[in-house]
Amino acid sequence: MNPDARALSSEKYEVKQESILTKIKPHAELIAAIFSGFLIGAGWLLERLDNGSSSAVIYLLAFIIGGFAKAKEGIEDTIENKELNVEMLMIFAAVGSAIIGYWAEGAILIFIFAVSGALETYTLNKSQNEISALMELQPEEALRISNGREEKVHVSLLSVGDHILVKPGERIPSDGRIHKGQTTIDEAAITGESIPVTKTPGHEVFAGTVNLNGSITVEITKPSNETLFQKIIQLVQSAQSEKSPSQLFIERFEGTYVKVVLAVVVLMMILPHFLLGWSWNETFYRAMILLVVASPCALVASIMPATLSAISNGARHGILFKGGVHLENLSHLKAIAFDKTGTLTKGKPEVTDVIVKKGFGREEAMKIAGSIEKHSNHPLAQSIVAYAGKYHKDAWIEPESFEDVAGWGVKASIGTTEWKVGKRDFVGNTAADSFADGAARNLASEGKTIVFLQAGEEIVAAFALKDVVRAETKAAIDSLKEGGVYTIMLTGDSEKTAVAIAAESHVDEYIADCLPETKVEELKKLKKRFGNVAMVGDGINDAPAMATANVGIAMGEGTDVALETADVVLMKNDLPRISEAIELSRRMNTIVKQNIVFSITVIMLLIASNFLQLLDLPYGVIGHEGSTILVILNSLRLLKS
Structure with missing residues (x-):
C-alpha cells in the first residue's frame, strides 16, 4: 500500500472511530450502569462459590464503574454549592455497607442510582435538539x-x-x-x-x-x-431554562435530607457509647446499619419504576412521554390550550360549499375550475382540484393560455372564453357581493374563504373553503371538559374564523389573531389563572408556547420542532388520547404516593428497630431491599392496559 493510500485509510479509520465515540458518548452513563449490573451478578456467583476475595474485587469494580458519574457529579456539586447532596449520601451508604462486609448491597445501591442518573442525562441530551432544529429553518x-x-x-x-x-x-x-x-x-x-x-x-x-x-x-x-x-x-430557550416546581422541591429537600441523615449517623457513632453503655464495636456497627437502612434506595424506586411502567403503557397506546415530570404534571392540569390548524382542524383547506349560477351546470363548473386550477400550486387551488376530481370523471380541459396573477388568482383561455379563478377583488367586488343573492358573502361571514369562477365578466360559480374540524375533536374536547379541564383555542386566524371553529369544536374559550409571541403571553396569563396548563400544537409557531406551558403536547404529524419541544407526543394525531394520558398520569401519581408512604414507613421502622438493638444487619438489608422489591412490584401494575 502506497503512503497516500495508507494515510487515507488511517484518516477514514479515525473518522469512523470518532463517529462511534460520538454515538456512544450520550449513552455512556447507561452503558456503565448496565455493565456494573453484570459485575454485581458475577460477584454474587463468585460469592456463592465461596470465592470471597474475587467477589470483593468484582464488587469494587461495580462500585467504580457504576458510581463514577454520580460520584463525580456529587463531588463537583458539593464543591460548587458548598452543600452535600443525595449523590454523596448514596456513595456514603454504599461505602458504609462495604465497610461492614456487605459489598453486594452497596453495589446494588450504586447500580439503582446509576440507572436513574443515566436516564436523566439521556433526557437532557435529547432536549438539546430543539434549538438546533429551529436554527436550521432560517x-x-x-x-x-x-x-x-x-x-x-x-x-x-x-x-x-x-x-x-x-x-x-x-x-x-x-x-x-x-x-x-x-x-x-x-x-x-x-x-x-x-x-x-x-x-x-x-x-x-x-x-x-x-x-x-x-x-x-x-x-x-x-x-x-x-x-x-x-x-x-x-422564547424556547427561556422557557426550557425555567425549573419545574417538582425540581425546585427536590433541590430544597435534598440538602436537608442529607444533613439530617449524616448528622444522626455521626451522633450514632458516639453518643450510645457514653449514654447507653454500648461498646465501640456495637456503636460503629449500629451507625453503619443506620447509614444503610436510611439510604433513599426505596424512595428512588418509588418513582422511577412507576414512571417507566407508565411510559411503556403510554407508548403501547400511541402516547409518547419525554420524562416522568411531564407525566406527573398531566394529572394536575386545570386547563388545556389548543392550536387550531392541524390540531383541532385537519390543517388543510377543503371545499365545503359550491354555489353555481342558475342555468350553469355544477359538474361543468367543477370541470372548468379544476382544469384551470391544476396548473397552479396554490394550496386553495389544489383543494379545488381534489374536490372537483371526486365528481368529475372525464378528462380535464387543457387551457389555450394560462396566467398566474400573484396574490389574486389565475386567468385562462378555454376556447373563446377568458376565465378567471380567484378572490373577490380579482373578479370584482360588486359582482361577487351580489352573486347568488349574497350567498357567498354569507359563507364568508362563517369564516370560510371564497374563490370565484368568472366567465368573461360574469361570475358563474363560487367555492367556499375551510380548514375543517377533525371528526374526533368534539368528543376529545367534551371528554376533557367532563374531567374538569377548561379548554381554550389559540389561533392566528381572524375573529370571524375563530368564532366559527370554537363553536364547532366545543372549546370553552378562544383567542384569535395570535402570533407566537402572543401565544406565549396568553399561556403565561392562563398559568396565572389556572396554575397548571398544557399547550397542544403541531407547528413551529407552537414551539415557544409548548415550552412555556407546564406540559407541551404535540401532534405526531406536526413539525420536527414541535415534536422536539413537546413533553408529550400523540403519535397518531388522536386527540382523545389526551384524556387517556391524563388518566394514566393520575394512576401513576396514586401509585407513587403509595410507594413513598410505604418506603418512608419502612425506613422509619428499620431506624427505630436499629436504635433499640432489635435489628441485625442481615435483617436490616432484607427489610431495606425487600421494601424496594415490593415498591417495584407495585409500580409494575402500571404496565397493565
Missing part, C-alpha cells in the same frame, strides 16, 4: 442587491435598509418590508395557518417564511439577531 445566506448587482452574503452581514432578492420557493432570510413585487407567502412557520397570505409592496415579511410564487425585493427592517424567528428560538 437561511444562512441572502441575495443582496447593491448598485444593481447581486451578491450572496451571510445573513449576519445584512444591515437595516439593505435590499435583498427572494425568489419563488425560497425562505425569507430576515424580517423586512416588500419594496418591489407581489407574491403569496406561506407563513406557517410564524402563524401556523395553512392558507398562504398575499403580500404586495409595503407589507411586512418574516424570516423563516416561504415565498411561494413571485420574485420580490425586500428591504431589511431588523438585524438578523432580532427577527421574529430569532425571538421564537429565544
Whole structure:
C-alpha cells in the first residue's frame, strides 16, 4: 500500500472511530450502569462459590464503574454549592455497607442510582435538539442587491435598509418590508395557518417564511439577531431554562435530607457509647446499619419504576412521554390550550360549499375550475382540484393560455372564453357581493374563504373553503371538559374564523389573531389563572408556547420542532388520547404516593428497630431491599392496559 493510500485509510479509520465515540458518548452513563449490573451478578456467583476475595474485587469494580458519574457529579456539586447532596449520601451508604462486609448491597445501591442518573442525562441530551432544529429553518445566506448587482452574503452581514432578492420557493432570510413585487407567502412557520397570505409592496415579511410564487425585493427592517424567528428560538430557550416546581422541591429537600441523615449517623457513632453503655464495636456497627437502612434506595424506586411502567403503557397506546415530570404534571392540569390548524382542524383547506349560477351546470363548473386550477400550486387551488376530481370523471380541459396573477388568482383561455379563478377583488367586488343573492358573502361571514369562477365578466360559480374540524375533536374536547379541564383555542386566524371553529369544536374559550409571541403571553396569563396548563400544537409557531406551558403536547404529524419541544407526543394525531394520558398520569401519581408512604414507613421502622438493638444487619438489608422489591412490584401494575 502506497503512503497516500495508507494515510487515507488511517484518516477514514479515525473518522469512523470518532463517529462511534460520538454515538456512544450520550449513552455512556447507561452503558456503565448496565455493565456494573453484570459485575454485581458475577460477584454474587463468585460469592456463592465461596470465592470471597474475587467477589470483593468484582464488587469494587461495580462500585467504580457504576458510581463514577454520580460520584463525580456529587463531588463537583458539593464543591460548587458548598452543600452535600443525595449523590454523596448514596456513595456514603454504599461505602458504609462495604465497610461492614456487605459489598453486594452497596453495589446494588450504586447500580439503582446509576440507572436513574443515566436516564436523566439521556433526557437532557435529547432536549438539546430543539434549538438546533429551529436554527436550521432560517437561511444562512441572502441575495443582496447593491448598485444593481447581486451578491450572496451571510445573513449576519445584512444591515437595516439593505435590499435583498427572494425568489419563488425560497425562505425569507430576515424580517423586512416588500419594496418591489407581489407574491403569496406561506407563513406557517410564524402563524401556523395553512392558507398562504398575499403580500404586495409595503407589507411586512418574516424570516423563516416561504415565498411561494413571485420574485420580490425586500428591504431589511431588523438585524438578523432580532427577527421574529430569532425571538421564537429565544422564547424556547427561556422557557426550557425555567425549573419545574417538582425540581425546585427536590433541590430544597435534598440538602436537608442529607444533613439530617449524616448528622444522626455521626451522633450514632458516639453518643450510645457514653449514654447507653454500648461498646465501640456495637456503636460503629449500629451507625453503619443506620447509614444503610436510611439510604433513599426505596424512595428512588418509588418513582422511577412507576414512571417507566407508565411510559411503556403510554407508548403501547400511541402516547409518547419525554420524562416522568411531564407525566406527573398531566394529572394536575386545570386547563388545556389548543392550536387550531392541524390540531383541532385537519390543517388543510377543503371545499365545503359550491354555489353555481342558475342555468350553469355544477359538474361543468367543477370541470372548468379544476382544469384551470391544476396548473397552479396554490394550496386553495389544489383543494379545488381534489374536490372537483371526486365528481368529475372525464378528462380535464387543457387551457389555450394560462396566467398566474400573484396574490389574486389565475386567468385562462378555454376556447373563446377568458376565465378567471380567484378572490373577490380579482373578479370584482360588486359582482361577487351580489352573486347568488349574497350567498357567498354569507359563507364568508362563517369564516370560510371564497374563490370565484368568472366567465368573461360574469361570475358563474363560487367555492367556499375551510380548514375543517377533525371528526374526533368534539368528543376529545367534551371528554376533557367532563374531567374538569377548561379548554381554550389559540389561533392566528381572524375573529370571524375563530368564532366559527370554537363553536364547532366545543372549546370553552378562544383567542384569535395570535402570533407566537402572543401565544406565549396568553399561556403565561392562563398559568396565572389556572396554575397548571398544557399547550397542544403541531407547528413551529407552537414551539415557544409548548415550552412555556407546564406540559407541551404535540401532534405526531406536526413539525420536527414541535415534536422536539413537546413533553408529550400523540403519535397518531388522536386527540382523545389526551384524556387517556391524563388518566394514566393520575394512576401513576396514586401509585407513587403509595410507594413513598410505604418506603418512608419502612425506613422509619428499620431506624427505630436499629436504635433499640432489635435489628441485625442481615435483617436490616432484607427489610431495606425487600421494601424496594415490593415498591417495584407495585409500580409494575402500571404496565397493565
